[in-house]
Amino acid sequence: xxxxxxxxxxxxxxxxxxxxxxxxxxxxxxxxxxxxxxxxxxxxxxxxxxxxxxxxxxxxxxxxxxxxxxxxxxxxxxxxxxxxxxxxxxxxxxxxxxxxxxxxxxxxxxxxxxxxxxxxxxxxxxxxxxxxxxxxxxxxxxxxxxxxxxxxxxxxxxxxxxxxxxxxxxxxxxxxxxxxxxxxxxxxxxxxxxxxxxxxxxxxxxxxxxxxxxxxxxxxxxxxxxxxxxxxxxxxxxxxxxxxxxxxxxxxxxxxxxxxxxxxxxxxxxxxxxxxxxxxxxxxxxxxxxxxxxxxxxxxxxxxxxxxxxxxxxxxxxxxxxxxxxxxxxxxxxxxxxxx
Amino acid sequence: xxxxxxxxxxxxxxxxxxxxxxxxxxxxxxxxxxxxxxxxxxxxxxxxxxxxxxxxxxxxxxxxxxxxxxxxxxxxxxxxxxxxxxxxxxxxxxxxxxxxxxxxxxxxxxxxxxxxxxxxxxxxxxxxxxxxxxxxxxxxxxxxxxxxxxxxxxxxxxxxxxxxxxxxxxxxxxxxxxxxxxxxxxxxxxxxxxxxxxxxxxxxxxxxxxxxxxxxxxxxxxxxxxxxxxxxxxxxxxxxxxxxxxxxxxxxxxxxxxxxxxxxxxxxxxxxxxxxxxxxxxxxxxxxxxxxxxxxxxxxxxxxxxxxxxxxxxxxxxxxxxxxxxxxxxxxxxxxxx
Numbered sequence: 001x002x003x004x005x006x007x008x009x010x011x012x013x014x015x016x017x018x019x020x021x022x023x024x025x026x027x028x029x030x031x032x033x034x035x036x037x038x039x040x041x042x043x044x045x046x047x048x049x050x051x052x053x054x055x056x057x058x059x060x061x062x063x064x065x066x067x068x069x070x071x072x073x074x075x076x077x078x079x080x081x082x083x084x085x086x087x088x089x090x091x092x093x094x095x096x097x098x099x100x101x102x103x104x105x106x107x108x109x110x111x112x113x114x115x116x117x118x119x120x121x122x123x124x125x126x127x128x129x130x131x132x133x134x135x136x137x138x139x140x141x142x143x144x145x146x147x148x149x150x151x152x153x154x155x156x157x158x159x160x161x162x163x164x165x166x167x168x169x170x171x172x173x174x175x176x177x178x179x180x181x182x183x184x185x186x187x188x189x190x191x192x193x194x195x196x197x198x199x200x201x202x203x204x205x206x207x208x209x210x211x212x213x214x215x216x217x218x219x220x221x222x223x224x225x226x227x228x229x230x231x232x233x234x235x236x237x238x239x240x241x242x243x244x245x246x247x248x249x250x251x252x253x254x255x256x257x258x259x260x261x262x263x264x265x266x267x268x269x270x271x272x273x274x275x276x277x278x279x280x281x282x283x284x285x286x287x288x289x290x291x292x293x294x295x296x297x298x299x300x301x302x303x304x305x306x307x308x309x310x311x312x313x314x315x316x317x318x319x320x321x322x323x324x325x326x327x328x329x330x331x332x333x334x335x336x337x338x339x340x
Numbered sequence: 341x342x343x344x345x346x347x348x349x350x351x352x353x354x355x356x357x358x359x360x361x362x363x364x365x366x367x368x369x370x371x372x373x374x375x376x377x378x379x380x381x382x383x384x385x386x387x388x389x390x391x392x393x394x395x396x397x398x399x400x401x402x403x404x405x406x407x408x409x410x411x412x413x414x415x416x417x418x419x420x421x422x423x424x425x426x427x428x429x430x431x432x433x434x435x436x437x438x439x440x441x442x443x444x445x446x447x448x449x450x451x452x453x454x455x456x457x458x459x460x461x462x463x464x465x466x467x468x469x470x471x472x473x474x475x476x477x478x479x480x481x482x483x484x485x486x487x488x489x490x491x492x493x494x495x496x497x498x499x500x501x502x503x504x505x506x507x508x509x510x511x512x513x514x515x516x517x518x519x520x521x522x523x524x525x526x527x528x529x530x531x532x533x534x535x536x537x538x539x540x541x542x543x544x545x546x547x548x549x550x551x552x553x554x555x556x557x558x559x560x561x562x563x564x565x566x567x568x569x570x571x572x573x574x575x576x577x578x579x580x581x582x583x584x585x586x587x588x589x590x591x592x593x594x595x596x597x598x599x600x601x602x603x604x605x606x607x608x609x610x611x612x613x614x615x616x617x618x619x620x621x622x623x624x625x626x627x628x629x630x631x632x633x634x635x636x637x638x639x640x641x642x643x644x645x646x647x648x649x650x651x652x653x654x655x656x657x658x659x660x661x662x663x664x665x666x667x668x669x670x671x672x673x674x675x676x677x678x
Contacts, residue, residue: 090481143668146425146481147612147622151664154609158657266489269482279479311501315493318486325478325486 031335032276032328033288039274040291043298050305061184067297068187069180069252073098073245074293075191077264078271079198080131080241082289084145085272086214087234088281089138092149094242094268096156097130098261101246103160106169106256116175124243130156131239135232153265160258167257171250179251191290198286206233214282263314270317271296273324278332296320368626371619371671375634378617382638386645393645400526402641404519407533408595409610410636411588413618414540415466415581416611417632421544422556422574423624424473424480426581429611431491432465433604436589438499440515441599442506451512459586465491466582470575502601515594529591533633536584540629553577557625606657613639613660616667639663 027034051059077094084091101123108123109116130152137148181187201207209230212220221227242264249260275292277284296317303316383402387394412429419426436458444454465487472483499507510516519529544550552573555563564570588607593599616622617639618631642663643656651659 092481137665137669141669143665144622147616147668148665150609150612151661151668153661154657154664155661158654158661161654162652162658266485269485273482279482309497312493312497314489315497318489318491318493321482321486321489322472322478325482326472326476329477 033285036274036276036288036291040295043295047298047302065185068185071293071297072187072248074267074271075290076241076245077268078289078293079286080238081268081272082277082286083234084238085277086210086281087231088214089145091238092265093134093153093156095261095265096153097127097239097242098246098264099160099258100156101127101243102250102260103164103256103258105247105250109171111172113174116172120247124240127239127243128236131236135235139228139231164256164258169256171254176251176254195287210234211282270321273321368619372628372631375618375631375638379634379638379641382641390648402644403530404527406637406640407529408588408592409614409640410533410633411584412607412611413614413632413636414536414629415584417615417620417629418577419581420615420620421553421624422577427484428487429585429608430604431488432462432582432585433589433607435491435495436462436586437593437599437603440590440593441509441511444512445506446510446512448512448514451514458590459583462586463579463583466579467575470578474571474574510597511593519591519594537633544629554625613664616664
C-alpha cells in the first residue's frame with residue numbers, strides 16, 4: 001500500500017478536501033489504535049458517571065493515582081507482548097519473567113536508593129537474558145514460540161520459587177517512592193515516556209524490521225532483514241519490559257512474591273488485543289497497547305463499582321478477550337469488503 | 341533397491357541418509373520407542389540409586405500418578421495433532437473436581453448423576469473452545485487461554501473461592517474406590533487408563549475420524565478440499581480434550597478425596613511435556629498417543645526418582661521445562677534433516 005501516493009480515484013473521497021483526505025486515510029490506517037483510545041475515553045466517562053452516581057463526587061487524586069500505579073506493570077508487560085506479537089510470535093513466559101525478577105528485586109535491591117538503582121539495572125539485564133533464551137530458542141532453534149515460552153514459563157516460575165520460597169524480602173522505601181509515587185498520578189508521565197519511546201522504536205531500523213517480519217517474513221528476508229536478529233531483539237525487549245513490570249510490582253507492594261506475575265500472561269494479551277494490535281502480526285501499535293492496559297484496569301474498576309465479586313475477575317478478562325478478538329476480526333472483514 | 345546383492349553384506353554404505361532406520365522404524369515409531377526406553381531407563385537408574393524403586397508397589401504408584409497426566413495428555417494429543425493446543429485444561433480439570441464433589445455431596449447414589457454432569461461440562465467447555473476456534477476463527481492459544489480465565493473466574497465466583505459448604509464434600513466412595521481399589525494388585529485407575537490408551541490408539545489409527553485428524557494436522561486446506569468437515573472435526577477434538585480433562589479431574593478428586601484450588605495447574609504443562617516426550621509433533625499431523633502415554637510414565641518416574649533424592653517441588657517444573665526444550669531441539673533438528 002503506497003503511503004503518499006494521491007488517491008483521487010476513490011469516489012467515496014471525491015468531495016473531500018485533500019487535508020481531510022489525509023486525515024481520513026491516517027484514521028483508516030490506525031483504526032485499531034483510534035478505536036482503543038476512544039473506548040478508553042468512553043470507559044473513563046462511564047467510570048466517572050458510576051462513581052458520581054454512587055458517591056456524589058468525581059474520582060479524585062487518590063483514585064486516579066492508584067489506578068495509574070496499578071496499571072504500570074500491565075502497561076510494561078503489554079508493551080513487551082506487543083513487540084513479540086508484531087513479529088508473529090507470542091510470549092507466554094511473561095508471567096514467569098515477572099515472578100523471577102520480582103523475587104530478585106525483593107532479595108537484592110539492598111537498603112539504599114543507590115544500591116536499588118544499580119540492582120534494578122542488573123535485574124533489567126536479567127530480564128534481557130531471560131528474553132534472550134526465549135528468542136534464541138525461537139530464532140536459532142526455529143521452534144514454535146508457544147511451546148518454547150510455555151516451557152520457559154515453567155522453568156522461570158520454578159526458579160522464582162527456588163530463590164524466594166515465601167513472599168517477603170525488602171524493597172528500599174526510597175526506591176518505592178521513586179517508582180511509585182502515591183501522592184499524585186506521576187506515573188502518567190511514564191506512559192507518555194513509553195509512548196515517545198515507542199515512536200522512536202517505530203521509526204528505528206529495528207522497529208521497521210519488526211513490522212516487516214510480522215507482515216511478511218519472506219519479503220522481509222528478501223529485503224535484507226535478518227529474521228533471527230529481529231525475533232531475538234523482540235523477545236529480549238519483551239524480557240526487559242517484563243522485568244520492568246516485576247520491579248514496579250515490587251516497588252508498589254514493597255515486598256516480593258514469586259507468584260505475583262502469574263496472571264500477567266493472560267492480562268498482557270488482553271491489553272494487547274484491547275489495544276487494537278493484530279494477533280496475526282505486523283499490525284498495531286504499542287501506544288494502542290498502553291490504552292489497552294489502562295482500559296483493562298478501567299474495566300476492573302467499573303466491575304468493582306458495579307458490585308461484582310472480584311473473584312469473577314478472570315471470568316470477565318477471558319470474556320472480554322474473546323469478544324475483542326471476535327469483534328476486531330469482524331471489523332477487519334468489513335473494512336476489507338468495503339475496500340474492494 | 342534393484343542393486344545386485346553385495347558380496348560383503350555389512351560393507352559400509354556410502355553417504356548414510358539422514359533419517360537412518362533404527363530397527364527399521366520410522367521417526368514416529370522410533371520416538372515412541374525412545375519414550376518407552378526412557379521410562380525403563382529411569383526405573384533402572386531409580387532402582388540403582390534407591391533400592392526398591394523398581395518394586396511392583398513402587399511401579400504401580402508411579403503408574404497411578406502417571407495415569408492422571410496420561411489422561412489429560414490424551415486430550416492434549418488430540419488437539420496438538422491438528423496443530424492446536426488446549427491451555428484451558430487447568431481450569432476445566434479443577435472445575436470438574438469441584439463440580440463432582442458439589443453435585444454428589446459424597447453420596448454414592450448421586451455418583452452416576454455427578455459423573456455424567458461433570459463429563460458433560462468438560463466436553464461442553466471443550467466444545468465452546470472448538471466453536472471459537474473453528475467457527476469464529478479465534479487463534480487456538482487465545483481461545484483456550486481466555487477459556488481458562490473464564491472457567492477459573494466462574495469456578496472461583498460460584499464457589500465463593502471454594503468456601504461454599506458443598507465444596508468441602510468428599511468424593512463419593514465409589515469414585516474413591518475406582519482409583520484406590522485394586523484388582524490383582526493393580527490400582528483400578530490404571531486399568532481405566534490402559535482401556536483409554538487402547539481406545540484412543542484404535543480411534544487414531546484405524547477409524548476415519550483418526551485419519552481425518554491426521555489429515556487436518558498435515559494440511560487443513562487440502563483436507564477441506566478432500567471433503568473433510570474441518571470445523572466439525574476440530575470442534576469434536578476440543579470437546580474430547582475437555583472431556584479427558586474432566587475425567588482426570590474426577591479421578592484426581594477420587595485420589596485425593598477432596599477438591600482444592602490450583603489442583604489442575606501442573607497438568608497443563610505436564611500434558612504438553614508428555615506429548616512432546618512421546619514424539620507428538622507440536623506442528624501437528626505426526627505422533628501417536630502411545631508415545632504420549634509412555635512420555636507421561638517417564639516424566640512422572642523421573643520426577644519421583646528425583647523426589648526420593650530430596651528434590652523440592654519447584655525442581656520438577658524446571659526439570660520438565662528443560663526436558664521439553666531439549667527434546668524439541670533434538671526432534672526438530674531431525675525433522676529438518678528428513
